[in-house]
Amino acid sequence: MMDGATPKQQVVNGFPKSTACINIYYIIYNNRKMVMKLNCRVVYACSQFSTSAVAIAPALLPHKQMPWASSSSSSSSCIIQDKDLLCRSLHPSGTGLHVLDLLDRGSLEPHPTLYHLLLKKCTRLRKLKLGKIVHAHFLDSIFRHDLVILNTILNLYGKCGCLDDARKLFDEMPLKDMVTWTTLITAYSQRDRPFHALLLFPHMLSLGFFPNQFTLSSLLKASAAFTNTPHIHSHGTQLHAFCFKCGFQSNVYVGSSLLDMYARCGCMDEAHLVFDALHTKNDVSWNALIAGYARKGQADHALWLFWKMLRQEFQPSHFTFSSIFGACASTGCLEQGKWVHAHVIKSGGEIVAFMGNTLLHMYAKSGSIEDAKRIFDRLVQRDVVSWNSMLTAYAQHGLGKEAVQWFQEMLRTGVVPNDITFLCLLTACSRAGLLDQGQYFFKLMRDYNIEPQISHYVTMVDLLGRAGHLHEAKRFIGEMPIKPTAAVWGALLGACRMHKNMELGTYAAERVFELDPHDSGPLVLLSNIYASAGRWSDAAKVRKMMKESGVKKEPACSWVEIENTLHVFVANDDAHPQIEEIRKMWEEISVRIKQIGYVPDTSHVLFYMDQQEREVKLQYHSEKLALAFALLNAPPGSTIRIKKNIRVCGDCHSAIKFVSQVMRREIIVRDTNRFHHFYDGSCSCGDYW
Template sequence: MLVARGLRRLEVAARRALHGFVFPRSAASGMALPGTAARFHDYDAAVTSCIERRALREGRQVHARMIKARYRPPVYLATRLVIMYIGCDALEDARNVLDGMPERSVVSWTAMISGYSQTRRRVEALELFIQMLRTGCKPNEFTLATVLTSCCGPEGIHQVKQVHSLAVKTNFESHMFVGSSLLDMYAKSENIQEAHRVFDMLPERDVVSCTAIIYGYARQGLDQEALDLFRKLYSEGMQCNYVTFTALVTALSGLASLDCGKQVHGLILRKELPFFVVLQNSLIDMYSKCGKLLYSRRVFDNMPEKSVISWNAMLMGYARHGLGNEVIRLFKDLREEVKPDSVTLLAVLSGCSHGGLVDEGLDIFDIILKEQSAFLNPGHYGCVIDLLGRSGRLEKALNLIENMPFLPTPAIWGSLLGACRVHANVHVGELVAQKLLDMEPENAGNYVILSNIYAAAGMWKDVFKVRKLMLEKTLSKEPAQSWIILDKVIHTFHSSERFHPSKKDIDAKIKEIYVDIKASGFVPDLSCVLHDVDEEQKERMLLGHSEKLAITFGLMNTPPGFIIRVIKNLRICVDCHNFAKFVSKVYRREISLRDKNRFHLLRDGGCTCGHYW
């Protein structure tokens, strides 16, 4: 029985994955309606049949027949009606039946709460749950597991804690379904310690709880921890299904570890799982974030069925790598297969921006404005402002911000400020910076860019003013770090790294490189240093940047001709970008640099970003 249920769940999941959550409905009516003299068993059989076939129209007829015959269904049968309506996505009808019930069972309440939960109507789910408690009905393990999935709004953590305490009182805390849901919700509200504590308390570790905790780490960006935990649980014999692998692959996208990614992909292939769109989508994304677009494309091309997300993941991959023409080509193919959504449009605009296809991007934006403007959100405008900024049309960008149907977000102003830096426009830059500093006075990055703009214009007095402002506010930015993966070992570097075991060798090598590239024309960009120190010290500080250390380490530890893949957690600094360009030329090495936003592929002194990022 249990096994059969498990298999059905799997099948349901597979169908959902394949058909994008749309269940096939029964086509023709094949059921005789209960007659006027019908009794409980006749109605029960009819409603059950409708539940199984998700036959809404017939269900309504049965319900109407009951009313017409003045038949008052007992709690059980009325509950079945609620379940029937929910299964047919007719939530309002279900609610009407529930509200009309003189008595309700735990099952009736829970079914309705579950209906709201599954359709993301969280507020209604929680309100109904509270109403249920007020009437004195005691929740059971089904209710708690269900209602928890609705505790993920902004107030989520408080709600989770309340339901948690209720679970403790009712002794369901360690119930597998309740516990899994609980740990997942803690993880979703960024409370991974508590999530792990709940996980450790569960009587056993099943696929769902293991997957939820691994996903929890991956979602927080604790990718290394997610991978380590998977390794541990896997060696302890944990069961895996396609959701587990989806979680794992997501963690690997964050780590950008191509070797681990390939290894896990191999493991997945050996498991001979049936086809799941979701898992394949995560593989497309993983390979593109590891810098292997060819593999992404191979996964993409081999999919027997694609969802719009598959296309979007592939588009984003091309966009991240600055391959604008590929984005536009794939977008054309996409429109013949699926309906674009707002993420598709974002990917296309972002692809045009990263690929330097300014006019093409603006044309596409015009078409979108005419045909699908309902899809547009501030993000799309952000991409277009970036596009205008790239081509130096800063006034136009400013104009668009003022006339768009949204309030500008800090990110949008930030994008324009970056453009002002690239095009050395102090006038617009000051204007934009003023808005931005008002909105996020604590964001150190904005001060840095403004001071870069002043520095590029030689306005040293103003540079000093901005620095002073920063010092007064004692702002600190997220510490920069870069990493490189060699032989499946992750080597992480921080600025002015002091603890790496190869520190001495790296220092020696970086000085050697410095001499070589300077001889080829490299000039350090001192405006990248914001500390008020003398020039010699500035040069020394620049050499300590984490991406330079990682590149140097890669150059030392890989054979000639080997591509150096470095990942950075923030945007790459101008001086380091220049450094990498010269290294690629002088040492004849390709360098793939993934920063927070995109890939830079440096080859023979040039970069795929076109020097705008």
């Protein structure tokens, strides 16, 4: 250490005396002539390095005011004692170029650590441009063959997404080690090129490099990207065998990647086995398992694991909460989601971006649009996803005008819309019958350089079709610049069902069947079209065709959550232990609603039978069973929330309106398309859905 205590205090007079200040001071103190020469440069460099250096910058007044200015020295080089400190003080907004400048001028002694620290900083702050300059500078230095530094540069390119630069550097490196291979594999794995990552593995092995836990974690992540490809899935199982053979499968990093790989392929039993076999578990292993169940829509299991995780004193993170809220959103478990939300508040956690968006989404998906808005208002950061989630909430509630206003507010705030924004907006317009505005927004997409995807075309066909413009919708399909998919024709078919157009409906159904012969949806719709028009023999033909081709219709189900338990009902099902009470309840309700004007609409029964039989069939649609059950078991006066896996049928829709009036209950039904808020004899959809 030098004897510079006295001038140090004078320089930093009135400013915080941090180590960074002292460090910069050493540069000046060691070479008094350099102060003359480099004064401005050093002050500028200081201002780039740290906030405390910025603080001392004004104190570096003209040299004559400094205590050492009158002295002279012949020293020609500046030696920084603590280079590490200098680099660590590099400010995020700084260019760092002055460190290189000081190196060029011989004011700093070159050292691999200096390059290393600069590159690490560039990687962490994703400062690619500066990183490239440091790379060029490094290649001119005597350390240009240093493998550790070259691996660090490779990692910088990978983390910044410059995969071509990374590959070029990798190919040009005369000497590689296992970290070099791992770094490139990781770059490909993290940057959406899983196949490239997997391809490197056999090559690496053939050259005699043996993978470590880092390599295997990245390879497993890459193999997890292929969830729907059986051939690739076998890569995952082969890697599992490899990990097992090398004794890595119980390692917490490798094991977490392994269980995540199985979870993403939908193999939850295998994922759970890997989890149980882990020697030590951490929050990532718990989160990977919870997220797996959440993705599969098994909210009950995800929640069970969440509470178990807490009991075992693992700290849930925003990753955990995001998965839990997502699971509650998809299954409509609002009550349990609220418990977890309460836990976040109680533990003092902030509602940060990612987690906040899933929480917002959960409230929106569960029909609590006011709660969703409250969360939106409290978000610490709002991004395009936050705005889109609210837009979706308006769309699903049929609040088209509110969605349009929200979009305008979004633009005013300066948030740039993306493809999903427009999808939500078009959906909102479609469900609210806002034909002109929907067409306007579709054209507006081009102003934002967003190329309409197939989903946008599907929504446009839906918009035109619902509004009754069936032939215009067909023309629109014919003029599409991309090949229409089954979903596009399916949207037209749905509209034909709504407007009872058999001719066009049959045509659309044929197109859907050509493109997707395994989907039961179009055939069910076609059968419905015939049945509702009384053409029973045609309806029967379609049913026979379905049977012969092995196409199976997904059974209609409804769910209702009572006291944290989800109850499932299937049409005409008698599996529920309370089924007798439920039927009796519905019969009583049925009498009461008929007294105030309910008339069963038997066109929704798809089989040929007499009027009385058809009424009986209608009585036991799954949503009616769920409603009767909820009326028996839910707290008096509470809102009843029912979820359905297909669209609510017209007769049930009418019946539930009357029930809301007779029983004085708010009833919310969420079907695959939207929410229906029934209150006092009417529905929020205005009978347009």
